[in-house]
Amino acid sequence: MKRTKSLILIALALAGSVFVSPRMLADETNAAAGGQNTEELAKEAQNPVAKLISVPFQNNFNFNVGPNNVTQYILNVQPVIPISLNDNWNLITRIIMPIINQPSPAPGVPNASGLGDINPTFFLSPANASKKFIWGVGPTFTLPTATDSLLGNSEWCAGPAAVALTMQGHWVVGALVNQQWSFAGWGDHYVSAFLAQPFVNYNLPHGWYLSSSPVMTANWAADSHDQWTVPLGGGIGKIQWFGKLPINFQLQAFGNVVKPSYGPDWQLRFQIQFMFPK
Numbered sequence: 001m002k003r004t005k006s007l008i009l010i011a012l013a014l015a016g017s018v019f020v021s022p023r024m025l026a027d028e029t030n031a032a033a034g035g036q037n038t039e040e041l042a043k044e045a046q047n048p049v050a051k052l053i054s055v056p057f058q059n060n061f062n063f064n065v066g067p068n069n070v071t072q073y074i075l076n077v078q079p080v081i082p083i084s085l086n087d088n089w090n091l092i093t094r095i096i097m098p099i100i101n102q103p104s105p106a107p108g109v110p111n112a113s114g115l116g117d118i119n120p121t122f123f124l125s126p127a128n129a130s131k132k133f134i135w136g137v138g139p140t141f142t143l144p145t146a147t148d149s150l151l152g153n154s155e156w157c158a159g160p161a162a163v164a165l166t167m168q169g170h171w172v173v174g175a176l177v178n179q180q181w182s183f184a185g186w187g188d189h190y191v192s193a194f195l196a197q198p199f200v201n202y203n204l205p206h207g208w209y210l211s212s213s214p215v216m217t218a219n220w221a222a223d224s225h226d227q228w229t230v231p232l233g234g235g236i237g238k239i240q241w242f243g244k245l246p247i248n249f250q251l252q253a254f255g256n257v258v259k260p261s262y263g264p265d266w267q268l269r270f271q272i273q274f275m276f277p278k
Helices: 002-019 022-034 038-045
Strands: 053-065 070-077 080-084 089-102 112-115 119-126 134-142 155-168 171-185 192-203 208-212 216-219 228-242 245-258 266-276
Touching: 038 192, 038 228, 038 245, 038 266, 119 155, 134 171, 208 245, 228 266
Parallel strands: none
Antiparallel strands: 053 070, 053 080, 053 266, 070 089, 080 089, 089 112, 089 119, 119 134, 134 155, 155 171, 171 192, 192 208, 192 216, 208 228, 216 228, 228 245, 245 266
16 A cells, blocks of 8 residues: 555656746747647647657556556557558557456455556558548457456457547547457457547647546446446646657546446546657
C-alpha cells in the first residue's frame, strides 16, 4: 500500500509540475522551431493512426479491486510506429506492453507483479485521408507473455480492430474498437473480449486540451451481470516542449458506473507521451 501511495504521489507531482509550468507562454516559439504548430501536434497525438512516432507511458491506478479493496497499478508502455507502405497507404503499429503490480485482491490469492500479456495491433490507414474522416482497420492480437499466471490469460488471442475519427476546428472525436477470441494456449478458460474506447478532445491555446477517453470492455465469457466495465470521466492534457522535443502530458479520472462484482470502483490515469515529429 505504501508503494502504491508513493507511485500516486509521484504521478500527481509530475502532472502538477507540468500543468503549472511557467514555460507555457513559450510553446508557440518552440513549436515554430520544431516546424509544427502546437495545436496541430496535439491533434496528431489524439489520432490513433497519425503518421507520428511516439512512445506513451500510461500509468493506471485501479482503486478498490476485489474483496480486499486493493489498488492495482498498471504501467502500459505503448510504442506507436507508422510505416509508409506507398503513397496511398500507411501501416500503423501499436503495441501495448503492460507492467503490473497487483496486491492480493482476495483472501487466498497471492500478490503478483511483472509483465502482463502483450497486445500488438496493426492498422492499415489511407495516407491522404481527409481530416473530416480518418479511419484504420486491421488485426489485433494478445500474446501470452505474462510472467505470472495471475497477470494474464495464458491464451493466444486474435481478432479485428478498427478506428474512425474526425478533426473539425478544435475538436478531435472518434472511437477505437476491437474484438478478440482465444484460439490456442494453456489456460483453462475461453476468451471472448470486446473493447471500445471513444475519445473526445477539445484543444485550447498553448497546447492545452480537455479530454475524455474511457476504455469500455466486455468479457462475453463471464456471467451476464459481470460482463461489462463502463467508466465515465475525463481530464486535461498539455503538449509541453523541452527544446525541440514535444511531450504530451495527460491526467484523467474515471468512475466505473458499470463493473463486474469485484472490479475497481474508479481509475486514475496519468500519461507521458514522447513524440518524434518529422
